[in-house]
Amino acid sequence: MESSKDDPIPLVYIGVLMLDSRFIDKHVRVIFPLPAVLFVSSLMIFPVLYTLSISFTNWNLTSGLPGRFVGIKTYLAILQEPRFWAALWRTLYFTVLAVFIETILGMIWALILNKEFKGKGITKLFLLMPMVSTPVAIGISWTLFYEPTIGLANWALKLVGLPSLKWIADPNLVIPSIILVDVWQWTPMMALIILAGLAGLSIEPVESARVDGAGPFQIFRHITLPMVAPVILTAVVLRSIDALKTYDIIYAMTNGGPGFASETLNIYAYNLSFSYFRLGNAAVVLFFLFTMVMILSYIVARMRTALEN
Amino acid sequence: MTAPNIRQIIFRNLIFLRGGTMKKRFITALLMATVVLAAQAENKTIRVLLANHPYADVLRPLIPEFEAKTGVKVNVESYDENQLTQKLTTEFATRSSTVDVFMTRPLQEGKMFYRNGWYENLSSMLKDTKKTPSNYSFEDYSVSSVNAVTYKNDVYTIPLVTEWQVLYYRTDLFKAAGLQPPTNFDELIAAAKKFTNPSKDMYGIVSRGQRGAAVTQFSSYLYNYGGDFITDGKAVINSPAAIEALKFYGNMLKQYGPPGVTNMSWPQGQALFQSGKVAMWTDASVFLGNLTDPTKSQVSDKVGVAMFPAGPKGNHPYTVVSWGMAISKQSKNKDLAYNFLMWATSKDLAIKAMIEKGITMARNSVWTDPTILAKFDKQLALTAVKIGAIGTPYDRPLMTAVGEARDAIGDVIVMSIENGGTGDIAGASNNATKKVNELLDAAGELGK
Numbered sequence: 001m002e003s004s005k006d007d008p009i010p011l012v013y014i015g016v017l018m019l020d021s022r023f024i025d026k027h028v029r030v031i032f033p034l035p036a037v038l039f040v041s042s043l044m045i046f047p048v049l050y051t052l053s054i055s056f057t058n059w060n061l062t063s064g065l066p067g068r069f070v071g072i073k074t075y076l077a078i079l080q081e082p083r084f085w086a087a088l089w090r091t092l093y094f095t096v097l098a099v100f101i102e103t104i105l106g107m108i109w110a111l112i113l114n115k116e117f118k119g120k121g122i123t124k125l126f127l128l129m130p131m132v133s134t135p136v137a138i139g140i141s142w143t144l145f146y147e148p149t150i151g152l153a154n155w156a157l158k159l160v161g162l163p164s165l166k167w168i169a170d171p172n173l174v175i176p177s178i179i180l181v182d183v184w185q186w187t188p189m190m191a192l193i194i195l196a197g198l199a200g201l202s203i204e205p206v207e208s209a210r211v212d213g214a215g216p217f218q219i220f221r222h223i224t225l226p227m228v229a230p231v232i233l234t235a236v237v238l239r240s241i242d243a244l245k246t247y248d249i250i251y252a253m254t255n256g257g258p259g260f261a262s263e264t265l266n267i268y269a270y271n272l273s274f275s276y277f278r279l280g281n282a283a284v285v286l287f288f289l290f291t292m293v294m295i296l297s298y299i300v301a302r303m304r305t306a307l308e309n
Numbered sequence: 310m311t312a313p314n315i316r317q318i319i320f321r322n323l324i325f326l327r328g329g330t331m332k333k334r335f336i337t338a339l340l341m342a343t344v345v346l347a348a349q350a351e352n353k354t355i356r357v358l359l360a361n362h363p364y365a366d367v368l369r370p371l372i373p374e375f376e377a378k379t380g381v382k383v384n385v386e387s388y389d390e391n392q393l394t395q396k397l398t399t400e401f402a403t404r405s406s407t408v409d410v411f412m413t414r415p416l417q418e419g420k421m422f423y424r425n426g427w428y429e430n431l432s433s434m435l436k437d438t439k440k441t442p443s444n445y446s447f448e449d450y451s452v453s454s455v456n457a458v459t460y461k462n463d464v465y466t467i468p469l470v471t472e473w474q475v476l477y478y479r480t481d482l483f484k485a486a487g488l489q490p491p492t493n494f495d496e497l498i499a500a501a502k503k504f505t506n507p508s509k510d511m512y513g514i515v516s517r518g519q520r521g522a523a524v525t526q527f528s529s530y531l532y533n534y535g536g537d538f539i540t541d542g543k544a545v546i547n548s549p550a551a552i553e554a555l556k557f558y559g560n561m562l563k564q565y566g567p568p569g570v571t572n573m574s575w576p577q578g579q580a581l582f583q584s585g586k587v588a589m590w591t592d593a594s595v596f597l598g599n600l601t602d603p604t605k606s607q608v609s610d611k612v613g614v615a616m617f618p619a620g621p622k623g624n625h626p627y628t629v630v631s632w633g634m635a636i637s638k639q640s641k642n643k644d645l646a647y648n649f650l651m652w653a654t655s656k657d658l659a660i661k662a663m664i665e666k667g668i669t670m671a672r673n674s675v676w677t678d679p680t681i682l683a684k685f686d687k688q689l690a691l692t693a694v695k696i697g698a699i700g701t702p703y704d705r706p707l708m709t710a711v712g713e714a715r716d717a718i719g720d721v722i723v724m725s726i727e728n729g730g731t732g733d734i735a736g737a738s739n740n741a742t743k744k745v746n747e748l749l750d751a752a753g754e755l756g757k
């Protein structure tokens with residue numbers, strides 16, 4: 001070994017020192033989870049707390065000044081804003097309807113895929129494709145389908161003799177039209193989760209019911225469904241949390257339009273922060289969204305425990 | 310126990326590293342060299358933010374020439390106009406910007422950027438003959454375009470492009486119908502009605518209907534009805550004239566516009582015109598090149614350009630400095646940035662942009678040189694001459710919170726289109742007026 005002058009970087013010394021001591025042996029419980037803890041706190045807990053702290057300020061980038069603490073003033077302002085309430089109901093409407101349809105269709109798909117049939121592999125493969133597509137690309141493609149003059153959707157309607165629709169340009173149809181895209185994209189995920197649940201069920205209760213003379217619908221209603229219910233609930237909660245925060249397809253398709261007819265909480269928060277530069281107000285909206293997600297998770301977690309017992 | 314084993318393995322690896330002296334020296338040398346090189350490069354590098362605009366398309370391929378000539382490395386980033394404003398605002402506001410030169414929309418963000426001290430003052434540099442090339446001639450810019458980028462007697466942005474609202478129309482359809490392009494709103498409606506035939510997917514006219522985007526193209530309709538956005542520092546979108554204009558615009562687009570117009574900004578309007586689905590389109594003068602480009606347009610040889618038609622209160626369509634170029638106050642390379650600015654806004658490039666892309670540049674000289682005009686669209690040049698005397702120099706409310714104000718006003722436009730110019734437009738414009746006044750008040754601009 002050579003002179004220690006240009007030798008090791010001090011950091012290495014400390015490392016060696018720590019390794020030499022019985023430091024690790026003593027604190028292994030702390031050291032091993034440390035990377036995960038650091039990761040979660042810096043990338044998840046810190047942003048949430050920081051957003052919360054911004055929500056108590058009037059930080060507005062157009063003023064060029066740092067935010068001033070204003071307490072719950074921004075909260076009160078947002079609660080009086082009609083656009084906030086409209087966005088809130090729209091978010092709930094979107095989430096409830098989208099997840100409901102996805103659950104029903106996902107269940108049907110799962111029951112079909114739970115049977116053996118020719119071409120099952122390829123069916124599964126095709127089913128997966130929407131799920132792995134890029135949301136913004138999906139949004140742009142569907143915007144073209146929905147184009148009232150030259151789009152595929154109205155062409156299809158005409159083909160079967162139905163009057164054409166304005167789809168995402170119609171303020172009453174825009175949310176259902178976006179739900180259709182969401183259903184197309186996310187039903188496969190529901191189907192796969194429920195399918196996993198179905199595959200894990202034991203076959204005996206079903207067979208003994210069949211021996212006792214139960215029909216297929218009765219078997220589904222009284223045996224399969226209750227047994228697979230906890231899995232469905234898990235799928236519903238995962239999908240609901242995702243649906244509540246849906247942003248990319250709406251942004252790509254309408255950016256909240258026409259007017260504000262498809263502006264959900266996330267789009268509203270985006271507009272507040274990046275079009276109007278009112279970071280304080282945006283933080284308040286995001287805080288409400290965050291709270292909604294937390295409440296939803298809590299309720300479903302409780303329901304699940306109740307069901308399992 | 311497993312922990313000591315892991316410890317031993319790590320320890321052994323550390324010993325191994327300590328032993329590799331030659332390797333270590335080599336790595337140290339390499340690191341030092343990288344640092345030195347990076348520092349050198351940093352002295353000669355500038356960061357330039359451009360918009361996705363036809364002028365940027367002219368500029369971008371020429372940047373290597375600038376780099377070769379000056380030895381300065383130019384890092385270019387390009388964004389859509391709204392993303393560009395977002396990017397610049399967040400970087401400047403958080404004082405973390407490394408942007409040196411950027412394209413900017415004086416009417417959209419000028420007030421806010423000036424107010425917050427984000428633009429570098431260019432006046433003294435423009436007067437400095439050592440910094441400004443002798444053939445640059447800043448006097449070449451018209452008084453009105455310099456006014457649009459001047460705050461308290463100092464210039465903060467170099468005007469790049471001027472745009473005014475025009476009427477694009479299909480020459481073949483008008484000829485077949487024996488019509489001249491409309492010169493007033495009555496003729497506009499009559500022509501729009503004539504060419505609308507939904508069973509053949511053909512519509513008389515398109516103009517922007519998308520919330521915030523619609524506001525600028527609605528502005529000329531507003532002015533021609535005698536209305537305005539702001540008078541004496543107060544919003545007046547609920548004036549009788551403004552309500553008439555809103556009704557007219559809504560009725561016109563509902564009756565004779567394509568379905569889905571409330572989701573349309575310029576890309577959608579342009580696409581419909583290019584695919585031959587509309588007979589007329591009112592929008593900015595900058596799109597002619599795209600309409601007459603045979604690789605993009607199915608009607609490339611059937612495009613006419615006319616003056617925006619007059620309304621009940623005369624003809625005052627907007628004519629604005631839509632884009633300029635500026636230096637960031639936070640830039641650490643202001644001299645290099647200024648060199649780039651002088652090059653990117655030079656007369657040579659303005660001529661090139663006029664001739665090759667038909668871009669309506671802000672320099673006066675390009676409009677008086679017959680050799681340039683010979684290669685420029687005659688009809689568009691004619692509108693350029695006419696607009697000078699009658700135009701309105703803004704196309705949106707001039708205020709700090711432009712984005713939010715545009716959304717508030719745009720919502721009334723959308724509502725008017727959806728209801729075909731009927732319904733409680735007065736009530737909706739009262740709400741929008743209240744909102745815009747609140748925004749003016751919050752920025753200390755109300756009544757000023």
